Amino acid sequence: MKWKVLEKSELPALVAKLTEEYEVFAPVKEKNIVSFERLSSENQAYLDFWNTKKPPKDVFFPQTETLFTYRIAEKDVEIVEIPAAKGKRVLFGVRPCDARSFVLLNKFFSSGEHKDVYYLEKRRNTTIFGLACTSPRSTCFCTSLGGSPFGKDGMDLLLQDINDKYLIETITEKGEELVEKFPSLKDAEKADVERAKKLSEDAETAVKSKVSVKDVSEKLDRMFEDPLWDQIYQKCLGCGICTFLCPTCCCFDILDEETVEGKRVKIWDSCQFSCFTLHGSGHNPRSSGKERMRQRIMHKFNYFVNDFSEIFCVGCGRCVQECPVNLDIREIIGAISARQAE
């Protein structure tokens, strides 16, 4: 692990140099919305944000990804595979909650017999350059889910704003390799590291929103038929905001576009949509919002815990901020905790 310092004025040059060697994805501001975009001569990284509107998952798991193209001839099918993008990438400016989502997504996409090479290949070729969070929002609850505003899970390096300059902390070998490309970076002084530590503690204290996830998974084991689901789904509109803006939601669908000559695509799906898990027969085991809401909560707080011993939520608060009817997942978790304590 190394600590380097970077003058604030030198950051644009560092990012620009990265773009010479890597495909760099970084937060970019357009109108009022900050999202991860590939940097080019047309745009520039924007770091003065709370968090991006969309999480960075689409850098590895794009909303639409072509797997292969096909052409059906009289007796034959011609298939042209589209391999996963192989370019070396840097994902720059990722908040610790979102970086932690990659630890969870890696488990999801690499588990079982069939690995998702499209995700894994891109993930392998990417260096994740995190950005510590000095002013968490009231909707942030990362500390309840094993994260923290200066957390390093899922990152290769972490950029920390220590007021007058940046501190770069390397976390993995990949991170060290990247830093070595910048021999002019000075080593950090002890005082800089101390200051970062202090800021990290302050930021951790600033995360005021807490949820109690203790026992939630165990409680859910026995709550599949609980009347709670009848209440909490009522106001849900069944849109995809909470799942599409969630850094960990990664359900997808695979479709053939066109019949004779077309492409097979992998697209984002959402458990909140009415056609999610709709069978070919027309039957849907999750026929109403109630079952779909239960699926979202169960997947995050029970099924994933059973499969991977982790909760599938990083507490970024996007779903809380963006729900059009203020359906707050923190309240749902609270209701589950309270349900059986009665």
Place this chain on the structure above:
Amino acid sequence: MEDLENLIREIAKKLLSEKKVDLIIGYEQGTLPLHTTPCFVDKAEDVKKLVWNASCDANLSKYVVDRKEKVGVIAKGCDARLIAVCAIEKQFPRENVVIIGIPCLGVVDRKKIETKLGDREVLEAIVEDEQIKVKGEGFELVLQKNDFLCDSCLTCRHRNSPIYDVFVGKKVPEVKGANEFAEVSSLESKSAEERWKHFKEELSKCIRCYACRNVCPLCYCKMCFVDQTMPAWFGKTNDLSDTMIYHIVRAFHVAGRCVDCGACSRACPMDINLRELMKKTEKIMKERYSYEAGVSLKEVPPLGEFKMEDSQEFIK
């Protein structure tokens, strides 16, 4: 201004205890400042949960379709108009719904407040008749409410529910004068190519979360055209052509029925101005058919019926 909140609670309590309705659909305090959240009250003693203020932005008519019980709905002008449209379209028996009309002076557009505050987060807010007091880390501001209302409220011509069963409080004066369709003039002044470019730019932000559709009380189709899979009618990817087809067809489907409640634009997480195209269709409907949606329980939306005197200039 009268204490509408208490009047709402009284009416709700009366309707529930007299068994005129099984359920009241209203608003309760949300978990975040400037937010309320829809609430469903089925016991008279729970009416104290109900609130009324300029953060009551959800269009509650969304929750009326498909309900078996008799419901009472707190309805701003736009909510009541959409209940009327859905009733004409036979989505529920009219007698199953008690429209609790309310005078509305507009709802707050949180996005406008966010834009004003930049990266400062509102931690506390008090919404009053004329002012919104917001507080956060190291700041405290008094905002004039009228500067932060939703665009749809600024051109609203039905602040008092035009159709209701009970009305809460006194009616407020309706806005007249100023051009209701002023904001579509920039769209109209563009050439076809410029308009296409403009729509492409705007819709390229879409992530196909369908919040605009799902928040819309008129989108009650059991199976939306974009969800058809056997066979698929349209592409479901976020390629621009697929996305644009979705928005264009939806615009056609709600044309002449939309009342400009603004819920779609408020819900859109990507800040797409979805109202603009809808406002234009509303104008066309007014000019061509002298039709305004949701102000009558008799007149069927023009695109939903055929009349011999309909203009047929498209037949050459």
